[in-house]
Amino acid sequence: MLRDLAKIRDILTPAERRKAAWMLLLVVLMALAETLGVLSIMPFLSVLGRPAVIHENPFLQAAYAHWHFRDERGFILALGLASIAIVVASSLFKTVTLHALNRFVHMERHSISARLLSRYLRQPYEFFLTRNSSILGKNLLSEVDQLLFELIQPLSQLFAQGAIVLAMALLIFLYDPATAIGIVLVLGLLYGAIYGLVRKRLARIGLERQAANGRRYQAASEALSGIKDVKITHSAAAYQAQFEKASRLFSRHMATNDTLSQSPLYLVEATGYSMLIVVALVLLLRSNDIAHVLPALGLYGFAAYRMLPAAQVMYRGFAKLRVSSAALESIHRDLALPDEPAASGDALLAPQREIRLQGIRYAYPSAPDKPVFDGFDLAIPANASIGIAGRSGAGKSTLMDLLLGLLRPEAGTLSVDGVAVDAGNVAAWQRAIGYVPQHIFLADASVAENIAFGVPRDRIDMQAVERAARAAQIHDFVANELPNGYATDVGDRGIRLSGGQRQRVGIARALYRDPPVLFLDEATSALDAQTEEALNEAIRSLSGSKTIVVIAHKEASLRGCQEVVNIGVQSIDSLHGTTEAQ
Numbered sequence: 001m002l003r004d005l006a007k008i009r010d011i012l013t014p015a016e017r018r019k020a021a022w023m024l025l026l027v028v029l030m031a032l033a034e035t036l037g038v039l040s041i042m043p044f045l046s047v048l049g050r051p052a053v054i055h056e057n058p059f060l061q062a063a064y065a066h067w068h069f070r071d072e073r074g075f076i077l078a079l080g081l082a083s084i085a086i087v088v089a090s091s092l093f094k095t096v097t098l099h100a101l102n103r104f105v106h107m108e109r110h111s112i113s114a115r116l117l118s119r120y121l122r123q124p125y126e127f128f129l130t131r132n133s134s135i136l137g138k139n140l141l142s143e144v145d146q147l148l149f150e151l152i153q154p155l156s157q158l159f160a161q162g163a164i165v166l167a168m169a170l171l172i173f174l175y176d177p178a179t180a181i182g183i184v185l186v187l188g189l190l191y192g193a194i195y196g197l198v199r200k201r202l203a204r205i206g207l208e209r210q211a212a213n214g215r216r217y218q219a220a221s222e223a224l225s226g227i228k229d230v231k232i233t234h235s236a237a238a239y240q241a242q243f244e245k246a247s248r249l250f251s252r253h254m255a256t257n258d259t260l261s262q263s264p265l266y267l268v269e270a271t272g273y274s275m276l277i278v279v280a281l282v283l284l285l286r287s288n289d290i291a292h293v294l295p296a297l298g299l300y301g302f303a304a305y306r307m308l309p310a311a312q313v314m315y316r317g318f319a320k321l322r323v324s325s326a327a328l329e330s331i332h333r334d335l336a337l338p339d340e341p342a343a344s345g346d347a348l349l350a351p352q353r354e355i356r357l358q359g360i361r362y363a364y365p366s367a368p369d370k371p372v373f374d375g376f377d378l379a380i381p382a383n384a385s386i387g388i389a390g391r392s393g394a395g396k397s398t399l400m401d402l403l404l405g406l407l408r409p410e411a412g413t414l415s416v417d418g419v420a421v422d423a424g425n426v427a428a429w430q431r432a433i434g435y436v437p438q439h440i441f442l443a444d445a446s447v448a449e450n451i452a453f454g455v456p457r458d459r460i461d462m463q464a465v466e467r468a469a470r471a472a473q474i475h476d477f478v479a480n481e482l483p484n485g486y487a488t489d490v491g492d493r494g495i496r497l498s499g500g501q502r503q504r505v506g507i508a509r510a511l512y513r514d515p516p517v518l519f520l521d522e523a524t525s526a527l528d529a530q531t532e533e534a535l536n537e538a539i540r541s542l543s544g545s546k547t548i549v550v551i552a553h554k555e556a557s558l559r560g561c562q563e564v565v566n567i568g569v570q571s572i573d574s575l576h577g578t579t580e581a582q
């Protein structure tokens, strides 16, 4: 429990920690206000039943004298009004506090998920090679909710109700210490025993719930993003079954969790009220005077009425903490990921002489013993156009990712004009590059927004968009055939465009900023021969003023390059030696 509290503390920012402390105080005050509201009716009721109490009770007597009441009716009226005032004030306080609490919890959901997304987005590219994107999405959306509504909220209730139990126990203690200790002991033992019985099961449910939630997200996201393959292979039923299995398990665990954290109430209620009857009988047997027993019983009855549900909420807090600690653990771990500095400024590391890879060794994290490159060298003169050829799987895309600074070599350096590219200047280097990947990602936005990718809509330079589109051989299509020209929406991942059109939008994107370096990875593979030739011609016209690196399987695509580097001549495992482009 203490470890979990420390984790919650870590997750919050210092300002949120202060706010959480205030909230906790408010929650406790709210619980006490609630008790006070109910408690304030007691003197009114007892005076109403027997006005003589006014003169017997020292407090009521003092109040009666202090405010110079002349008759009992007036005092009872005042007592009634005072009770109404307390109940109304306590309700107002509770309403305001409730809003503050709701706001805190919901804003925490926003704050934690926003910080988590920012942390994920700042991770190096390699991080995403080992983590499943739907699981990351699940953490951001579903696990943060689990943490807040199934752990932090019940936990704050645990503290609030703890205050009530304490206040009530104190009240009874003042009246009758032995009974107070007895009640706390019985309640503590009862809940302690139940918790001891179910705690292992709760922890297991917590872990399984989290795993099933992940599988649920993964099945839904894979089926929907791969809908074409799902349709054509008729694998919808398999995905449906996969989703349902995980979803059913997830829901079953949520139900068991709710039951296990709620059900002891009935058992404890039965025990509590049985105890009340036993206490009444014992008191009656001891004193034989029912009038003497009744006030004591009234107090115990009231205490039971407030304490039993409060103890139940406390137990629920412990149970939820147990189930949700898996969610807490994963969010705590991911928020502690190294915080890479976000790229800022607009410096440009543009090559004047050469781009050089030297002594590069790189192995993917999932295959650390099988380096794709080991001792690899490559020099690319500035403003030259270099082709990279090689058989499938030889490492062409890996080489491009290394050149892009997306993958960091285990050994060796990437340098631009002798300046080593590192975490400090990689953003400046990437700003100098226009990159067309093998698989182009289009956002569900307009053609113009996709070309000026990442630029806010009102800051898009439409002239630059058109210039880039002309160079990418897509302007005529956009201007003449799309209903709204550059404002036409391309649909989810560009589904309303053909493969070749998507590819040309991707090329226009790389050209939008008119970068000094252009990297093209199979950029023309989806184009017909005529369009490809026109595009190659356009790219050729850029050569001499830009450094261009082209990866292509087809020799025709590399024809315009001044030099072709073949990296497929050696086996992947032993790609040593020098491959130098002069």
Ligand SMILES: Nc1ncnc2c1ncn2[C@@H]1O[C@H](COP(=O)(O)OP(=O)(O)OP(=O)(O)O)[C@@H](O)[C@H]1O
Residues within 6 Å of the ligand: 129, 364, 365, 366, 367, 372, 390, 391, 392, 393, 394, 395, 396, 397, 398, 399, 572
């Ligand atoms: N994320 C990854 N984790 C582990 N191995 C990978 C990963 N990506 C690629 N590889 C492996 O690295 C090697 C080089 O892959 P790469 O994609 O660079 O080849 P390529 O030459 O671009 O192939 P193609 O022409 O088919 O696109 C391959 O053996 C591939 O299986």
